[in-house]
Amino acid sequence: MTLGRLFIITIMTVLAGLAFPASNASGSAPSRPSIRFVQQGKIKYLYLRDVASYYGMRYAVSGKTATVASAYSRLLFTLDSRSMTLNGVRVHLAFAISRRGKDYLLSINDFQLLLDPILRPAALPRRTIRKIVLDPGHGGKDVGAVADGTLEKTINLQVATRLAAKLRQRGYTVVTTRKSDTPVSLSQRVESTSKWGADLFISLHCNSAEASVSGLEIFSATWHGTPPTGDLVPAKERCPANAFDRENSYLSFTTQKALLDATKASDRGIKRRRFSVIRDITCPGMLVEMGFLSNNTERQLLKQANRQDAIAKAIADAVDKFRTTLAPPPAR
Numbered sequence: 001m002t003l004g005r006l007f008i009i010t011i012m013t014v015l016a017g018l019a020f021p022a023s024n025a026s027g028s029a030p031s032r033p034s035i036r037f038v039q040q041g042k043i044k045y046l047y048l049r050d051v052a053s054y055y056g057m058r059y060a061v062s063g064k065t066a067t068v069a070s071a072y073s074r075l076l077f078t079l080d081s082r083s084m085t086l087n088g089v090r091v092h093l094a095f096a097i098s099r100r101g102k103d104y105l106l107s108i109n110d111f112q113l114l115l116d117p118i119l120r121p122a123a124l125p126r127r128t129i130r131k132i133v134l135d136p137g138h139g140g141k142d143v144g145a146v147a148d149g150t151l152e153k154t155i156n157l158q159v160a161t162r163l164a165a166k167l168r169q170r171g172y173t174v175v176t177t178r179k180s181d182t183p184v185s186l187s188q189r190v191e192s193t194s195k196w197g198a199d200l201f202i203s204l205h206c207n208s209a210e211a212s213v214s215g216l217e218i219f220s221a222t223w224h225g226t227p228p229t230g231d232l233v234p235a236k237e238r239c240p241a242n243a244f245d246r247e248n249s250y251l252s253f254t255t256q257k258a259l260l261d262a263t264k265a266s267d268r269g270i271k272r273r274r275f276s277v278i279r280d281i282t283c284p285g286m287l288v289e290m291g292f293l294s295n296n297t298e299r300q301l302l303k304q305a306n307r308q309d310a311i312a313k314a315i316a317d318a319v320d321k322f323r324t325t326l327a328p329p330p331a332r
């Protein structure tokens with residue numbers, strides 16, 4: 001067994017290459033708690049108890065559950081599981097929680113690219129969010145999901161139209177990849193981000209599955225070297241959207257939380273896949289699955305103006321939060 005060689009490193013090493021707040025950039029930075037890591041197979045894991053102390057949070061294990069908590073945040077991890085909850089929102093990890101002796105382990109990928117951006121968004125790179133591309137999925141002959149005469153392309157466009165109006169009211173410049181029931185290729189959708197110099201891309205879709213399934217989920221691009229949600233085969237290549245992995249985690253989490261609060265729909269979590277519209281974009285972005293047309297209750301809700309408006313408002317609120325968090329310091 002070559003597993004389990006233990007290294008002690010400092011958090012500065014773990015986070016090498018990531019931005020830190022200016023206040024920590026001086027030579028006299030206070031010493032930080034160190035985070036130990038351990039290699040298991042091809043995956044590098046961090047000791048979860050060390051991650052907790054890095055954030056000044058409590059760490060406790062009971063049965064198969066590890067809790068990391070402070071006055072503001074509560075993270076629940078389950079041994080051998082790729083699903084966790086953060087402040088009540090379901091978050092899908094790239095790698096399952098592992099163990100060394102009695103200690104629970106979190107992959108370094110999930111720490112750097114998923115949890116740290118959500119718990120410490122002040123460390124995200126500064127970026128102005130002004131131009132937004134809204135992408136109502138499908139259109140023309142491509143109707144998307146269909147259930148009981150309701151077409152996905154129609155709901156996507158209706159919500160996008162409401163969202164565009166709200167964002168413009170709040171001062172954003174908005175372009176939609178289609179304004180009516182017209183076909184748009186996937187490459188046209190993606191190219192709109194670079195052609196136009198977009199700061200943010202949001203694709204809107206509705207889901208379909210067996211009738212009992214319902215709820216909301218949000219996708220961003222799978223990170224390099226990690227498996228997508230629901231799969232075990234790691235993505236071998238980098239994709240353009242990987243330049244924004246940390247921003248995308250914060251954006252997805254913030255949006256999912258706002259949508260759940262607004263709709264009380266069931267929570268299918270924030271996920272990663274490489275759909276072309278979230279893989280090849282040249283700005284932060286996400287694909288929002290607003291609910292299941294195949295579920296009778298959810299389909300009826302998605303057709304209603306007040307549900308569409310609640311979804312649009314929740315996404316606009318999340319975009320505002322994203323803009324404020326990432327805003328560059330005012331010019332002096």
Ligand SMILES: [Zn+2]
Pocket residue numbers: 137138144145152205206
């Ligand atoms: Zn769709």
